[in-house]
Amino acid sequence: MSKEKLVIFDTTLRDGEQSPGASMTKEEKVRIAKMLEKMRVDVIEAGFAIASPGDFDAVQAVANTIKDSTVCSLARAVDTDIDRAGEALKGANSSRIHTFIATSPIHMKYKLKMEPEQVLEQAIRAVKRARGFTDDVEFSLEDGSRSEFEFMCRITEAAIAAGASTINVPDTVGYGEPGEYGAMFKRLIEAVPNSDKAIFSTHCHNDLGLAVANSLSAVMNGVRQIECTINGLGERAGNAALEEIVMAVRTRKDLFPVETGIVSEHIVPTSRLVSSITGFPVQPNKAIVGANAFAHESGIHQDGVLKHRETYEIMRAEDVGWNTNKIVLGKHSGRAAVKARFEALGITFESQDALNQAFSRFKELADKKHEIFDEDLQSLLTSASSESTEETYILIDVESQSRSGEKSKSRISLQVEGQDMEAHAEGSGPVDAAYKAIESVVKSNSDLLLYSVNAITQGTDSQGEVTVRLERNGIIVNGVGADTDIVVASVKAYLHALNLLSSPGRSHPQRDGV
Known part of the structure; x- marks a missing residue:
């Protein structure tokens, strides 16, 4: 029927x-x-x-x-x-x-x-x-x-x-x-x-x-x-x-x-x-799309799945898009392979220049980590989008120093409305020190509502994706940054949020709706 x-x-x-x-x-x-x-x-x-x-x-x-x-x-x-x-x-x-x-x-x-x-x-x-x-x-x-x-x-x-x-x-x-x-x-x-x-x-x-x-x-x-x-x-x-x-x-x-x-x-x-x-991470135990949705740690469950999948799985992971990418991208991958993977993810480029910029970002990341996954490619474009926001604050350089038993130190070099500025600060950790250094320069008068770190892929060389939520005068924004260095990712996320607060067209208060 x-x-x-x-x-x-x-x-x-x-x-x-x-x-x-x-x-x-x-x-x-x-x-x-x-x-x-x-x-x-x-x-x-x-x-x-x-x-x-x-x-x-x-x-x-x-x-x-x-x-x-x-x-x-x-x-x-x-x-x-x-x-x-x-x-x-x-x-x-x-x-x-x-x-x-x-x-x-x-x-x-x-x-x-x-x-x-x-x-x-x-x-x-x-x-x-x-x-x-x-x-x-x-x-x-x-x-x-x-x-x-x-x-x-x-x-x-x-x-x-x-x-x-x-x-x-x-x-x-x-x-x-x-x-x-x-x-x-x-x-x-x-x-x-x-x-x-x-x-x-x-x-x-x-x-x-x-x-x-x-x-x-x-x-x-x-x-x-x-x-x-x-x-x-x-x-x-x-x-x-x-x-x-x-x-x-x-x-x-x-x-x-x-x-x-x-x-x-x-x-x-x-x-x-x-x-x-x-910038809203998916919780690991989220149904269907969480990282643990099809994971089995219990020995009884593992044994059952190995003998017959349907003993503990009511769906196939492949049917919702898990583990479908068999192509490994790395530093030796060419432009055609990278473009093909982007297209498989539903991403097309309006011009050759846009593809060239994406490929350049891919090569920079490939020099830092051995394998590039789909999540890395998505993050590359999201990072590019965040950097295309009208930028009042631009990161030039960040240096951090951390040692057990001592306060961490950070040095930040920024371009603020076209002017180069530098600041130093101490904090309870390198990220705290970096944020204090930034605030000593920008004095944003914003409140930090959320700081969240999420590993984009597996492995110790994974990019860390940081989400920062700032609030000022009732406007709430999420800044996102990614890098294999978590301090750099944190600084990128904070500056992205500050740039959004400086660009009201991107942010909005809650609106009426159904």
Whole structure:
């Protein structure tokens, strides 16, 4: 018996970007979008076009680049938002406007300060206006899981009648419970007279760790679109993780009446790319994409897997993209081999000069470490992207001295707005000393919220990837740096974050959304 299609709606570039400090450049969004397209994601929500000129440019760039997936922009149920979204999506082969308004009593009363009838009228007007730009309009009932059922039915029926082809009832605050949330959809679909004219969608947040469970429960109750993100990225505790949704549906095909069109072999490379760009490391025990997801240390488990894989593994690691690269790159690798590996990762270069620069970076790294892995290649491009940020602070040189029982010392040479400067400092370790030296020069008045080190690959010659999160005046940014020398990587990450704070177009406060 043929199964129904489950639409995979990826919102990594929009809701995922609302994680504090996870803001992405236009070029980074396009890189991720290309990988999502390669994975055959059905809908890519590229951003919130009205939010800023940078968001508009990013949505437009993704719309003009992606050919096979539908490109979507979020818009509040406001004329200016919808017009801006429509303008950004003009170049898309297939476009969608995703408009929303809050429908729960608490949101309508305290946030919107509107009566239900006013909300209903605004929703209808927004859907009709969006239909002027595209036939594919999605309407979301923000805070839907806490909305009153009768009003939910009225606004859903009205939105479909106005032209919405997808109805999303999100669990905006992560309050839902699987049985309750799934039953809500079943009841809603049965109660709305024109429900057969639309696809129902779920968008779950993970505040109680139930986003994936809630989403799958909704599928069992008639939902045919899931909104999710790579690595479960998203504001607060994140969103439902795309990789978990896709592999749950595939692995338990005996249970779920749906199937996706996702090419799962691209899941792990895409996960690594998103992690590298955002600076959010994937925890080792993360399902599907964590480093330990297919590792077995217990002797009983190892023995069982060796005798018959399915004794302890319900999926093949190769099916999600683990261990698929058999080509070893090193200092003797040529330009053609490096270019071919980049292309296998979904990375293409707009010009020969761009390829030459990437190859030059590859050669510099190959002189420092014996084998170059896919993660190293992703990191090379992410580092290049961070250095392309408008740079107020440029690293010239760093020297560190560390000895047990004594304070560490660091000397930093920087170029600050074109002027060479040098500073010395002591600290409890070489990184602490280096950061104190930098601050003695730049006096950023920022707070260090996070310092995280992650080995990009195995081996003692691995690059260390450092993530630094800084906050100043309510703006939060993540700086990323990579190097085989962890002190150098740390300095690069700190300066990247400082440059982002000096370039407001790259950073943003939290934004409203579903």
